[in-house]
Amino acid sequence: MNVVVCLKQVPGTTDVKIDPQTNNLIRSGIPNIINPFDTYALEEGVRIKDRCGGKVTVTSMGPPQAEQMLREAISLGADEAVLLSDREFAGADTWATAYTLAVAIKKLGQFDIVICGRQTLDGDTGQVGPELAEMLDIPLVAYVSKIEELTAQRIQARRMIDEGHEVIESPLPVVITVTKEINVPRLPSLRGIARSQSAVIPVWNTQQLGADPSKVGLTGSFTKVVKIFFPQRVCQAEVFEGELEAQVDRLLDRLKSAGLI
């Protein structure tokens, strides 16, 4: 079973704070991490390899420093890694990103399953996986929380929908996007760490990929950011004062006059 896992390096934004004076992001000391949702994708890929044999290749489109993340992926069980990096890739929207990944995956050779996290922490769109499936012209099963069965030809996967969950069967090759319910990612092994340090990670640019330069990066993007701004928040809360019980009474009065209780 040949598994390809797509990863993205993101700033660990969960703890980002806004400077109340300047309204800017306080970024100091925030390390780059593997997009948390992608860690479940990687773990599932490695588990498939453990069960069925084969190999796990990780790939990422990103700046040169994303190589560090790919090394980390090797320490977590990936066999091979390829970094897609080129200044021309900057400013890519989800369409151009999916295109670049699709070209790379085809270049990697025969594959059975492509696994992506359900969305990224920074862009948060969840679009790249589905767009990638279309560009590879293969089926998609999104929001997978469990692989029920996997054979050389088919996959049966449980996936989340609004009302509950469904079990979907698809032929291989397939793209799946996974939720965090699917597994608990492992920690790096000592052997993995050793391998990751010596691994050779090729870097492919537009030319080496054989990608169409008009379809990558900002040039290949249909969407464009025209304005960036910080949401303004002004504290308008009526914060009650006095004895706690009196505060609770006043709150209940307000809710009563609003017709809520």
Next chain:
Amino acid sequence: MGIRIDLDKCTGCGACISSCPFGLLEIKDDKALVKEGCTLCGACQSPCAFEAIIIEAPAKTAAADAGHRGVWVFVEQRDGKVKNVAYELLAEGRKLADSLKTEVGAVCFGHGIDGASLIAHGADKVYLVDSPDFVSNPEDLCTTQFVNLVRQYKPEIVLAGATPLGRAFIPRVAAILKTGLTADCTGLDIDLEKRLLLQTRPTFGGNIMATIICQSGRPQMSTVRPRVFKKGVPDKTRQGQIIKVDFDKARITSRTKLLSFVEDVSERVKLDEADIIVSGGRGLGKPENFALLKELAGVLGAALGSSRPPVDEGWIPYSHQVGQTGKTVCPKLYIACGISGSVQHLAGMQTSEIIVAINDDPNAPIFEVATYGIVGDLFKVVPMLIDKLKNR
């Protein structure tokens, strides 16, 4: 192409440094320097008073809107019942179409759908595929059918709910049509001069708002979370046209197959539809303390929500999570207990009509979006609330 600093204009003032969401700007030799990894997002341009930061994009091919007219809404249904998000989008689509002086088209795949209710909610035309094959929303079929309809009728804008279905198949439609798609928009507007859809969405967990356009591909496509826009009041006297579209089973096939469906009854928390939500955060301290909130929710007839930390800790299932990576809610009353109010959480609940914050930290950001606040120990406040509500 790329970003560059005009060294003649740059004064090295450093105003741009903190604007970079990626922290890639620095001052070197009294001039701004962009480090490797820039995504050309443009956040640094407006803080620069000297217009020294230049982002060069290649001239795009001429606007591709020739012949594309109309605002379309994908109407999601399940088992013949239209989802609320579709009505919300019809109301918003109506506004956009009115300012563009064009029509609203509602596209619905299902069986036994009441097309007239879509007209009452703002559609001028309803493109209806009525087939039992669509009751459980097979994504392969939805994708192909939607692409075919867009190619035939050429709308300029497509709106869809950012539900698990919309988020899974709408990107595939955009990929095939070679056009842009913006996820989770919270604001939509029209640039009339250029006839462009201005799509505003939170990014970086709601830390930054970005306005995005789709300049070359058509249609311009957006997904919108449920409860972001308000449903309109249906007007039964509105006139519209229902266009029945044939489903060509022989030509449109599905590669994937639905084997089984299990409804989540136990975990069905109906956060989307609740009028009142009682929500707990890290301040609860331990899983057992959710019982206290359950009691309050019971007294109020409310649904139970949670911020992310309790879910990550395994205190309560994911289906209760409100926020950027959980559900977006907009109840009449949202009571946040022991929730500090991270931007991610606020992004999922700040449009609630009345927000009550109960937290012992007076500086917690939750108070910035609250209507009423009690600074105090939730383990004293909540029992008091329960007691007084019971004895009313």
